[in-house]
Amino acid sequence: MLCRPLRRKSRLLRINIALFCVFLVLLLYDALLGPYTAKNATFNQELNYTSAKIHQNQRLFALFWGNRERVYTPHALDQTQKIKFKHHSEICNVSREKLKGREEVHTQVLLFSELEQLFPGHHCGRFHPSHCQPSTRIAIIIPYRNREFHLKRLLLNLIPKLRRQLVDFTIYVIEQANEEAFNRGMMRNIGFLEAKKRFAYDCYVFNDVDTIIEDDRNLFKCGTHAARHLVSGVRRYNYSLPYRGLLGGIVAMTEKQMTALNGYSNMFFVWGGEDDNLYDRFMETNFWFERTDYQDGLVTTLTHRKDKKTVSRFRTIGKTKHSMLFDGISSVRYEVLYEEYKPLFTWIVVGVNKFLIEEEFELNVANTKQRISS
Numbered sequence: 001m002l003c004r005p006l007r008r009k010s011r012l013l014r015i016n017i018a019l020f021c022v023f024l025v026l027l028l029y030d031a032l033l034g035p036y037t038a039k040n041a042t043f044n045q046e047l048n049y050t051s052a053k054i055h056q057n058q059r060l061f062a063l064f065w066g067n068r069e070r071v072y073t074p075h076a077l078d079q080t081q082k083i084k085f086k087h088h089s090e091i092c093n094v095s096r097e098k099l100k101g102r103e104e105v106h107t108q109v110l111l112f113s114e115l116e117q118l119f120p121g122h123h124c125g126r127f128h129p130s131h132c133q134p135s136t137r138i139a140i141i142i143p144y145r146n147r148e149f150h151l152k153r154l155l156l157n158l159i160p161k162l163r164r165q166l167v168d169f170t171i172y173v174i175e176q177a178n179e180e181a182f183n184r185g186m187m188r189n190i191g192f193l194e195a196k197k198r199f200a201y202d203c204y205v206f207n208d209v210d211t212i213i214e215d216d217r218n219l220f221k222c223g224t225h226a227a228r229h230l231v232s233g234v235r236r237y238n239y240s241l242p243y244r245g246l247l248g249g250i251v252a253m254t255e256k257q258m259t260a261l262n263g264y265s266n267m268f269f270v271w272g273g274e275d276d277n278l279y280d281r282f283m284e285t286n287f288w289f290e291r292t293d294y295q296d297g298l299v300t301t302l303t304h305r306k307d308k309k310t311v312s313r314f315r316t317i318g319k320t321k322h323s324m325l326f327d328g329i330s331s332v333r334y335e336v337l338y339e340e341y342k343p344l345f346t347w348i349v350v351g352v353n354k355f356l357i358e359e360e361f362e363l364n365v366a367n368t369k370q371r372i373s374s
């Protein structure tokens with residue numbers, strides 16, 4: 001009835017009514033189709049920091065209107081440390097018999113809310129066993145961008161194994177916001193620095209988002225004398241390693257080991273290579289790495305159609321062979337753009353500048369050459 005053309009002469013009024021009709025149609029569309037599209041969007045991309053910011057503002061709004069939902073503030077102080085867990089006198093003891101051993105990798109992709117229901121007792125990314133005192137506190141760093149399916153699969157498979165290992169662990173998902181090529185090494189460095197800022201963990205485990213341990217006897221722990229590579233065979237390579245010096249997938253290091261190596265190179269804005277550079281770093285220091293026993297360290301890697309292996313990594317491997325002193329955690333530059341304490345992980349979105357990093361690197365190379373020649 002409202003939309004029936006009116007006989008009134010006034011043009012202005014007609015325009016107003018037309019606009020009102022459009023508004024009504026949009027409102028109806030939103031009411032009927034909105035939930036459907038929103039649900040799909042949620043399924044495809046729950047980790048979307050632009051919409052997370054909007055959502056956060058809505059939550060702030062809700063707070064003023066009496067709906068006292070918890071609001072996560074960006075750059076909040078360390079939330080993971082505020083949680084108080086009961087202290088137990090009995091130290092957690094994991095015996096191999098109590099673990100399950102090798103399992104099939106679950107391939108379902110659940111919603112984060114479903115994962116949270118499946119794994120209760122996690123706060124701000126942290127889990128602490130309830131009946132004993134863990135002997136170690138671990139930060140798990142996951143470099144991330146645009147791999148939500150992989151992240152969900154990793155959490156589904158990894159969390160129950162870590163819970164059985166009875167360790168106190170906090171998961172950090174470090175997302176590179178830029179459109180630039182992904183820099184996994186730098187995300188690992190940033191994850192280390194951000195986690196360390198919050199707590200001096202005994203052990204930092206760097207786990208690629210597409211690498212899933214198959215066996216809970218592959219213990220997430222650090223070695224006192226050596227770093228640890230937690231991969232002994234990759235399903236894609238018929239449960240072998242393509243070469244002996246491979247350090248990809250999952251690596252565990254203490255703060256001391258990470259600092260001695262100056263972390264990872266920041267120069268790999270390209271697929272692969274940063275782990276080969278890590279191997280070169282071990283060669284230049286007194287530190288070495290050990291590998292999980294073959295039977296425990298088998299992993300599945302998830303494939304992604306956008307994985308593009310580039311030969312330019314070989315050039316960067318050559319260029320960074322002796323860059324350890326000035327290229328790494330000491331030189332990483334980044335800005336935290338967004339931070340949210342989700343139950344299963346702390347999500348940190350960072351911006352990095354490829355141009356600045358490369359410029360500083362070249363400057364350091366030139367300075368080093370000058371020093372050597374003078």
Ligand code: BGC
Nearest residue numbers: 248271272273274275276313
């Ligand atoms: C890359 C590494 C990668 C390995 C296994 C090498 O060619 O440089 O970064 O871990 O292949 O995929």
